[in-house]
Amino acid sequence: MTNGFICIGVITSPHGIHGNVKIKIFIQDIIKFTSYITLTDKINTYTIRIASTLKNNVIVAQIQNINSRTEAEKLRNKYLYMDKVKLPPLKEGEFYHDELIGLQVVFSDKVPYGFVKAIHNFGSCDIIELSLLNKKKSVMLPFTENVFPDINLKEGYLVLTLPEIIGSK
Template sequence: MTELICVGAIAGAFGVRGEVRLKSFCSEPEAIADYSPLVTEDERRSFEVDLTGRVKGGFTARLSGIDSKEAAETLRGTTLHAPRDRLPPLPDDEFYHADLIGLAVLDTGGATLGHVREILNHGATDLLEIATPGHSDTILLPFTRDAVPTVDLPSKRIIADPPDGLFPDPESDPRQRDDEAPS
């Protein structure tokens, strides 16, 4: 498990005095400031965070060392991370996204479906983006109790019960069959 957890992202400059628009990925969005100082993914920069207001989809904030619109704009798209030990412990059925990325995904019969490449959320529910062996396309699996009954972090695997037809059937997909010689 990684020591840093992504807790937010800078969406761009706000105003002319160096404030930024800040998206929070925390379950209690305003708690992002409580985990300050936050660091960039490469850990080269660190910022104290002071929330100054609300905007659609996030907050306005002052970051230490940022005092101009130009400096704030250079941070657009930067993700902000907090050390895991500053974050609250999670209940048994909740997970930090960073802990799920890279886990193997198996079906209920033990067959490998792929591995978690990313976690996406477009409003309704989290989606696991699954990279499947032998395919360049990924598959989006809803991260619900029905579709993902088991997350086993110690074993680094997820047991999935996906809807029928979501994953390619190895019996009908020639790329998955070992008994066919290439033509």
């Protein structure tokens, strides 16, 4: 999270010839929340109208003042952010991905294991990618309550319980 802004999606490609774009959305309920959104890429501000929804959390959107495929192509791979106060409230046990990235990961006895590097979703569930301490490698684990039974945003850590097949410390 950066200065109260949450990453809500990324422009993946142009869509059609009139400047529309496809946006991979990271927040499931944003489409229910509004059909017009003002977003930023931390440099520019964009007013976006959601034109349609596709499968796999992808929307087709029209961006104000983007009127051609060439202009839309320049926006490919831009991450889009929204002021957190404008987002719908989360339910108990829900988190924005940006809130988790960078948090320390510890075992139940508070022994450090690593840090949250990224969160992915390849279809079945969210996957947390962890950077291991003192190693130049990372591991990916399912983001489930069994694997991460305690998340403490205030103190900045997640408790990790490694699946038995992987083993512990």
